[in-house]
Amino acid sequence: MFKDRRIYTNRRWFLYLLLLFIIATSLVLIDLPDNWWTSDVNKINSLRNQQNRLNIYVSIYPLYDLANKIGGNKVDLHLLIPNGEEVHSYKPSLQQQSRLLKTDLFLYNGVGLEPWGTKVAKLLQKKGIEVIKASEEVKLLKLENTYVHSHGQYDPHIWLDPINMQLIAKRVRDEFIDLDPENKREYQQNYKSYTKKIDILGQAYRATLTNRNRDYILVSHDAFRYLTNRYGLNQLSVTGVTLHEKPSPGALARLIERVRKDGLKYIFMKKLSNSRVAEVLAKETGLKILTLDPIIGLTEEEKENNADYFSIMSKNLKNLRKALVDEDE
Numbered sequence: 001m002f003k004d005r006r007i008y009t010n011r012r013w014f015l016y017l018l019l020l021f022i023i024a025t026s027l028v029l030i031d032l033p034d035n036w037w038t039s040d041v042n043k044i045n046s047l048r049n050q051q052n053r054l055n056i057y058v059s060i061y062p063l064y065d066l067a068n069k070i071g072g073n074k075v076d077l078h079l080l081i082p083n084g085e086e087v088h089s090y091k092p093s094l095q096q097q098s099r100l101l102k103t104d105l106f107l108y109n110g111v112g113l114e115p116w117g118t119k120v121a122k123l124l125q126k127k128g129i130e131v132i133k134a135s136e137e138v139k140l141l142k143l144e145n146t147y148v149h150s151h152g153q154y155d156p157h158i159w160l161d162p163i164n165m166q167l168i169a170k171r172v173r174d175e176f177i178d179l180d181p182e183n184k185r186e187y188q189q190n191y192k193s194y195t196k197k198i199d200i201l202g203q204a205y206r207a208t209l210t211n212r213n214r215d216y217i218l219v220s221h222d223a224f225r226y227l228t229n230r231y232g233l234n235q236l237s238v239t240g241v242t243l244h245e246k247p248s249p250g251a252l253a254r255l256i257e258r259v260r261k262d263g264l265k266y267i268f269m270k271k272l273s274n275s276r277v278a279e280v281l282a283k284e285t286g287l288k289i290l291t292l293d294p295i296i297g298l299t300e301e302e303k304e305n306n307a308d309y310f311s312i313m314s315k316n317l318k319n320l321r322k323a324l325v326d327e328d329e
Helices: 002-031 041-048 061-074 094-100 117-126 162-179 181-209 225-230 249-262 276-285 300-304 309-324
Strands: 054-058 075-079 105-108 130-133 216-221 234-239 266-269 288-291
Touching: 054 061, 061 075, 061 105, 061 162, 061 181, 061 309, 094 117, 105 117, 105 162, 117 130, 130 162, 162 181, 162 225, 181 309, 216 249, 216 309, 225 234, 234 249, 234 276, 249 276, 266 276, 266 309, 288 309
Parallel strands: 054 075, 054 105, 105 130, 216 234, 216 266, 266 288
Antiparallel strands: none
């Protein structure tokens, strides 16, 4: 008899728990929109995002900084290539690739800077995810034939021309508005603020470099073509786009001769550079070393000081002024 009573009690508890489960499940389903089962990846992502912010993945820092200034607190940004990593050889981890499938938009540079970029972009587009290839928004500049370039025939460092960043920002603004029209006004205001800063930066470069004493700068590697082209300068580079693209002995000898002939006093090297060839050249010719940052990423110190694209470009201008305007001071 007691055994039958225990069985009866257990059944009552089972039915009671089952009823609670059904009620809880029903409440969850009631809260979902009618199209909750859609296969559209972007709509699924918006359901996952509890704060209703766009989920954005960006390949490199300068584009990350741009997207951050346009999106503000309406987007969740993720930088694929960590600061300090070698951008030319970096490959996304399997975990990063998996997370990319849950994004609303993928922003990358192109022009071979991210060797994996095109393949990933095509995959995401097939999944219905928006992709912006920044290099499609600007006029590309060809590389010289001095080196064998792994990136192809065009220079990938498009962000070093402020006007290019303005063009890319417009595309980013438009895509954010398409994906999130409710916050259109904020994206537009952020874009106006960003382009105003770009205008001020460009004016500072033009005003400073107008009174320069020479037109050539010597750089450790071929990364500043867009910057020099915009402001009427010419760059002489020790290595190619990457530090692995080294000059032949003959090319190096001609470069030394050119430095001495033009009376150059400075060589520009990127921060934390380990270009042995550039260091030898500096020692051989008595050149002083200045930093010219290609803005691939931020150092820990820069992050602590809240550095961004604009502050680093301003530092670059200060060093350019020292080499081209105030060289005798």
